[in-house]
Amino acid sequence: MANANKGSIVWNFLWESRNIITEHLSWQVRNGRMAKFWDDLWEGEKSLREMLEDQSWVNDVVNVMGDRVGQYFEGGLRGDMVRWKNIGIGSKGLFSKLEGILRSKTILVSEEEDTLFWCATKLGECSVKLGYEIQRYRLRDTVWLHKLCWNNGTLPKAGTFLWIALHDRVLTGS
Structure with missing residues (x-):
């Protein structure tokens, strides 16, 4: 409109x-093809772009690696915990902060598509x-x-x- x-x-x-x-929709990441790594809310938290606040560094990483969550997976067997790729671009301080944030996320490797859920309730x-x-x-x-x-x-x-x-x-x- x-x-x-x-x-x-x-x-x-x-x-x-x-x-x-x-404001209350969040991605439940499974294969990482739908949710955007930097801009979407996933696993019920703020977006990574908001957490890091350095837009130029984030834009450099997006230009090299892409914008979907799955593009940052290193791989693994189905049902295993996601291993994140090493982002060797730019600031070491921002990279270590990002590593800390990603370590707190519990995402299992899966072939299922990412789904949206209502994060205002525990059951979604x-x-x-x-x-x-x-x-x-x-x-x-x-x-x-x-x-x-x-x-x-x-x-x-x-x-x-x-x-x-x-x-x-x-x-x-x-």
Whole structure:
């Protein structure tokens, strides 16, 4: 969509909510052909690019070795722990930091494709209820909450109810 901010209040709310999905999706690496080594979240952590923060060194490594996780595997038998290739490019300090990060990852060699999972839960199951809860708690900390409830496009009755509901003040039995 070219201009996401020109829709209705509900559409804008849904458009902003898409970040919930992208922030809580992570790759479960198996054969390493799908997940990107530097840019994707894999095994439930931040991306390696964010952890290392030296973009020029990362770009040099990508130009030589590639961008998929599997391109950094050294090999091994099925079911064995992944052995990582030695990246002999540039800064030794960054390479040793990267080695430490990679040592903490437990990836087994497999022929199965990489899969995406919802890392907001331990079982990897995504639910609308959990997405709603995450968005609800996020809304409490945002400045634009009042814009959602109090504007010319919202009926005062609906805005008042939404404001009360988002602050857990709706008088109900449960």
